[in-house]
Amino acid sequence: MVLQVNPIQKEPIVTWEALPADFILPDDPVENIQQPAIAAALTDALGSTGRIQPQMLIGSNFGLVATVNKKIVVKAPDWFYVPQVQSVGTNVVRRSYTPNLEGAAVAVVMEFLSNTEGGELSVRSTPPYGKLYYYEKILQVPTYVTYDPYEPSIEIRCLQNGQYILQQVDANGRYWIPELELFLGIWQGERLCQTMNWLRWWDTEGNLLLWSSEQAEQERQRAEQERQRAEQERQRADILAAKLRELGIDPDA
Numbered sequence: 242m243v244l245q246v247n248p249i250q251k252e253p254i255v256t257w258e259a260l261p262a263d264f265i266l267p268d269d270p271v272e273n274i275q276q277p278a279i280a281a282a283l284t285d286a287l288g289s290t291g292r293i294q295p296q297m298l299i300g301s302n303f304g305l306v307a308t309v310n311k312k313i314v315v316k317a318p319d320w321f322y323v324p325q326v327q328s329v330g331t332n333v334v335r336r337s338y339t340p341n342l343e344g345a346a347v348a349v350v351m352e353f354l355s356n357t358e359g360g361e362l363s364v365r366s367t368p369p370y371g372k373l374y375y376y377e378k379i380l381q382v383p384t385y386v387t388y389d390p391y392e393p394s395i396e397i398r399c400l401q402n403g404q405y406i407l408q409q410v411d412a413n414g415r416y417w418i419p420e421l422e423l424f425l426g427i428w429q430g431e432r433l434c435q436t437m438n439w440l441r442w443w444d445t446e447g448n449l450l451l452w453s454s455e456q457a458e459q460e461r462q463r464a465e466q467e468r469q470r471a472e473q474e475r476q477r478a479d480i481l482a483a484k485l486r487e488l489g490i491d492p493d494a
Contacts, residue, residue: 256308257342266304276353280320286442289453298323304337307379316375320351348420351386361387377405393427393438
């Protein structure tokens, strides 16, 4: 009888090296038209409520780079957040981001589910690495969000002792994202003429973070209410002035 021994899976050797200037980054198309819209809406709400600072890096479909076993590996999540990065200067375009070399580690990544090979929940530990494996074992991202806008459903995985652990939804159907100190949940409605299930932020008080378009509409409504109040005050003043004149009193005296 021959005893078969399974080979021991070696831990990957990860280094953080500058991307060569001539390296060709992947330029894969997004899966559908909803993905860029969902990502843009997440960033828009953070920006419109003053939660984006100059030292942060927030992006979508943008290459996150690591060198694994001496080979460059790049994954471009649908949305990601880094709390602090080094400036590249005003005349330089950032092509990609290498954690621990160009700034802090990536804090949050999000992937919007698709049916492609090596997808968002793949734990493939050999090239091409699965996304879940890459974020968990290579980049070691503290919070990994996967979202299916068609179900719709969210899964939040937080890194604990080197492994992703699924988080539980709260009583409001939302998940706490500690790196941003915000709740994340699903909201159905319209933005930019698209009606669908959006990912949205709520603060610790339960207030929905408004998109810039919603803030503009809110300001428009507030201005209209002020105009109406001013018009009502003018009308009351005109009525009072007319009554005073009837009594022989000059209201302008």
